[in-house]
Amino acid sequence: MIKYPRKKASLKGNIKMKEDVIFIERKGELVARLLPDIDHHTCRIMREKIDLKLFENKPERLVLDFTEVGFMDSSGLGLILGRVEKASSLNATVVVRGLSESHMRIVRLSGLDRVKNLTLK
Amino acid sequence: MKRIINELKLRLPAVSVNEAVARSVISAFTASANPTVEELGDLRCAVSEAVTNCIVHAYKDIPDRSVGYIYISARLYDTREVTVEISDNGCGIENVEEARTPAFSTGEPSERCGMGFLVMESFTDSLSVKSRPGKGTTVLMRKILKP
Numbered sequence: 001m002i003k004y005p006r007k008k009a010s011l012k013g014n015i016k017m018k019e020d021v022i023f024i025e026r027k028g029e030l031v032a033r034l035l036p037d038i039d040h041h042t043c044r045i046m047r048e049k050i051d052l053k054l055f056e057n058k059p060e061r062l063v064l065d066f067t068e069v070g071f072m073d074s075s076g077l078g079l080i081l082g083r084v085e086k087a088s089s090l091n092a093t094v095v096v097r098g099l100s101e102s103h104m105r106i107v108r109l110s111g112l113d114r115v116k117n118l119t120l121k
Numbered sequence: 122m123k124r125i126i127n128e129l130k131l132r133l134p135a136v137s138v139n140e141a142v143a144r145s146v147i148s149a150f151t152a153s154a155n156p157t158v159e160e161l162g163d164l165r166c167a168v169s170e171a172v173t174n175c176i177v178h179a180y181k182d183i184p185d186r187s188v189g190y191i192y193i194s195a196r197l198y199d200t201r202e203v204t205v206e207i208s209d210n211g212c213g214i215e216n217v218e219e220a221r222t223p224a225f226s227t228g229e230p231s232e233r234c235g236m237g238f239l240v241m242e243s244f245t246d247s248l249s250v251k252s253r254p255g256k257g258t259t260v261l262m263r264k265i266l267k268p
Contacts, residue, residue, distance in 0.1 A: 039137075
């Protein structure tokens with residue numbers, strides 16, 4: 001009989017495939033770390049979670065962190081635009097960071113880098 | 122006279138989980154031709170947009186959406202050309218030219234950008250869209266991979 005070592009539960013090891021957004025709350029700032037591929041399907045759940053947190057916390061700044069995002073299609077752009085709209089209604093600014101070169105290809109196509117109230121890093 | 126090296130035919134229900142499935146299948150299919158990371162990324166994006174359009178629009182008029190199917194076929198030629206055809210027999214597009222203009226969208230405003238066709242056109246070498254209202258839509262994209 002094979003004995004498997006017991007793993008200690010840790011926050012790091014518990015990121016399952018279905019985990020989609022991790023929030024980091026700081027004073028005046030809400031960081032949403034987006035995890036999986038972003039398409040029309042994953043977007044739907046992500047945006048609900050982000051909007052809920054956004055309206056709960058009412059930060060001055062919403063940071064959308066794309067560092068761990070692999071694939072992204074135009075749904076990702078819709079996600080950003082939709083959050084900018086929601087954040088604006090709360091007088092919050094939106095910062096997008098961690099966009100890779102492949103993400104930037106689609107961002108430039110849309111002209112999103114020229115939208116006001118939105119900073120891209 | 123170009124020859125077909127490989128081809129595939131796939132039928133998927135028009136549900137949003139299958140956007141990722143379609144991407145993975147086309148990735149695996151194209152990978153055998155050893156594309157660059159950028160070429161593969163572009164093709165995945167284009168396929169994702171086409172499949173999403175199908176899921177969001179094609180069968181929106183029938184009450185039980187999961188009955189509708191997406192038909193995907195792909196071919197790889199010895200000229201390093203990949204063609205992907207994505208079709209449905211859904212509601213079709215009234216005015217294809219209008220649908221292909223950037224920012225034209227019949228979806229939820231601010232969550233759907235109307236960029237699908239723009240992405241497909243920009244990320245592939247040629248795109249053809251054939252549609253008849255009530256008869257369905259077929260999108261055919263071609264990408265020629267660098268040698």
